[in-house]
Amino acid sequence: MSVVPGVKINDRPICICLVSVKWKCWGKDAILSLNSLKKIVCRPPSYMIVFSFSRGRMMEVRRICCIGAGYVGGPTCSVIAQMCPEVTVTVVDVNEDRIRAWNSDSLPIFELGLQEVVDSCRGVNLFFSTDIDEAIKNADLVFISVNTPTKTFGIGKGRAADLKYIEACARRIADVSSGCKIVVEKSTVPVRAAESIRRIFNANTKSSLSFQVLSNPEFLAEGTAITDLKNPDRVLIGGDETPEGQHAIQALRSIYEHWVPKNKIITTNTWSSELSKLAANAFLAQRISSINSISALCEVTGADVEEVAHAIGTDQRIGSRFLKASVGFGGSCFQKDVLNLVYLCEALNLPEVARYWQQVIEINDYQRKRFSSRIINCLFNTVTDKKIALLGFAFKKNTGDTRESSSIYISRYLLEEGACLHIYDPKVKAEQIMQDLTKPTPSERHDTATVSRLVTIVTDPYKACENAHAIVICTEWDMFTELDYERIHKAMLKPAFIFDGRRILDSLHDQLQHIGFQVETIGKRVNQRIPFTASGDRSEMDQPQPLKKNKL
Numbered sequence: 001m002s003v004v005p006g007v008k009i010n011d012r013p014i015c016i017c018l019v020s021v022k023w024k025c026w027g028k029d030a031i032l033s034l035n036s037l038k039k040i041v042c043r044p045p046s047y048m049i050v051f052s053f054s055r056g057r058m059m060e061v062r063r064i065c066c067i068g069a070g071y072v073g074g075p076t077c078s079v080i081a082q083m084c085p086e087v088t089v090t091v092v093d094v095n096e097d098r099i100r101a102w103n104s105d106s107l108p109i110f111e112l113g114l115q116e117v118v119d120s121c122r123g124v125n126l127f128f129s130t131d132i133d134e135a136i137k138n139a140d141l142v143f144i145s146v147n148t149p150t151k152t153f154g155i156g157k158g159r160a161a162d163l164k165y166i167e168a169c170a171r172r173i174a175d176v177s178s179g180c181k182i183v184v185e186k187s188t189v190p191v192r193a194a195e196s197i198r199r200i201f202n203a204n205t206k207s208s209l210s211f212q213v214l215s216n217p218e219f220l221a222e223g224t225a226i227t228d229l230k231n232p233d234r235v236l237i238g239g240d241e242t243p244e245g246q247h248a249i250q251a252l253r254s255i256y257e258h259w260v261p262k263n264k265i266i267t268t269n270t271w272s273s274e275l276s277k278l279a280a281n282a283f284l285a286q287r288i289s290s291i292n293s294i295s296a297l298c299e300v301t302g303a304d305v306e307e308v309a310h311a312i313g314t315d316q317r318i319g320s321r322f323l324k325a326s327v328g329f330g331g332s333c334f335q336k337d338v339l340n341l342v343y344l345c346e347a348l349n350l351p352e353v354a355r356y357w358q359q360v361i362e363i364n365d366y367q368r369k370r371f372s373s374r375i376i377n378c379l380f381n382t383v384t385d386k387k388i389a390l391l392g393f394a395f396k397k398n399t400g401d402t403r404e405s406s407s408i409y410i411s412r413y414l415l416e417e418g419a420c421l422h423i424y425d426p427k428v429k430a431e432q433i434m435q436d437l438t439k440p441t442p443s444e445r446h447d448t449a450t451v452s453r454l455v456t457i458v459t460d461p462y463k464a465c466e467n468a469h470a471i472v473i474c475t476e477w478d479m480f481t482e483l484d485y486e487r488i489h490k491a492m493l494k495p496a497f498i499f500d501g502r503r504i505l506d507s508l509h510d511q512l513q514h515i516g517f518q519v520e521t522i523g524k525r526v527n528q529r530i531p532f533t534a535s536g537d538r539s540e541m542d543q544p545q546p547l548k549k550n551k552l
Contacts, residue, residue: 238273295523305523330395392475
């Protein structure tokens, strides 16, 4: 056992067990011919130690940079800063307004508990900045946490991930860095994206730069991000199987070991880590589409999808999670990642596998269209010039994120039929709603003037429901179960309809019907069983009518 001379942390000497092996610094010969570090026996183990012999000294991983201050980078690095008080964490972004918001009391995203985490360490060891180059230059470890949207044009349009922001980050890191760097993919990327990053580094780095690229995908769920980050099911780290790659993995692992039990930290090779993220989201999306497909069957047989989900969910082989029927999944990950998986399978000549996963998306689209058709059919087969109150625009409760929200698609379907929408969401800003409804899609553009004429954003749910023909619940905000529905019914046109797209009013159905509402919900017929013809087929009047494709 030896003590490293002159090196202390909090006045504690570093003790190491030595073996006779010549060290390299991630592929570069060490200046000093020293023995290899075999085991750190000092305590506490929370100090992240990486030995950089290219300069003949030991380097502590004390500074982290995260490129991207969005829904992943901001919360993730805030929690790291809180859990690792001796580490300086800097989150950078090109968006000045976003960074300004992170440095204010009005954070750019809403997550339960996030404000408290940021307040506890901002200005101490957590910083938000637009000085990207300086943060990269000073960092020992760099997270890449930028958007990887689905391509809207060119090869792979509508399916493949657009990696232009990942590439831009890699080039910038190569341009301003020196010394040893650990670069970590935090964004969800296609399999072998790390190889692309390495190729950029190899082609552009200076002789003074040594690096390792790791994959560390996030598994947090928006709305519960802080809880998920502090109590994760697992942390996944993928890297090279070389000694240098394993040293980098251990450096990142030691960060998470501040608060994550060691048995929950999984290490793999890079490609397994990248594919695991895509596969995890695909499996979750698959479960939602599976139960939604059963909800359609329930509505035409008199079964209740909630009862069916409970019955099959009690089977331990299946489990109950993600068996909640709804108007479809949304968010930034599920659709994008499944489509990415589909494109990957097609590119690798696996058409049967591609078609299997494509059907997950098809069912999700079908559920949205089916729900919209049901609204139109119940409102006497027309919603033209009818006021509809749409409650909830975020893709799920407890977040302000609207990316791929089912509310966007349902709104567009109803607008195509000429409906007048009055939209309320407690956390989504009016500008975001209008931007989502007018944003061009890969297949069509939407007329801003028409959307502006037909859409009204309100800040009061009761105001949204005044003189409305129907209420459509698209987000499962808890507050929607606590509204005064007697007051709402009195203010609506009759017959007054409620379309519960999230099954949050199940316990109120009898009360709502007693008030006078016509209640329609996913996976169940509340008012009546669907009539059948003598042949056993559904009667023509009950068949969902195809939505017209009028241009907005």
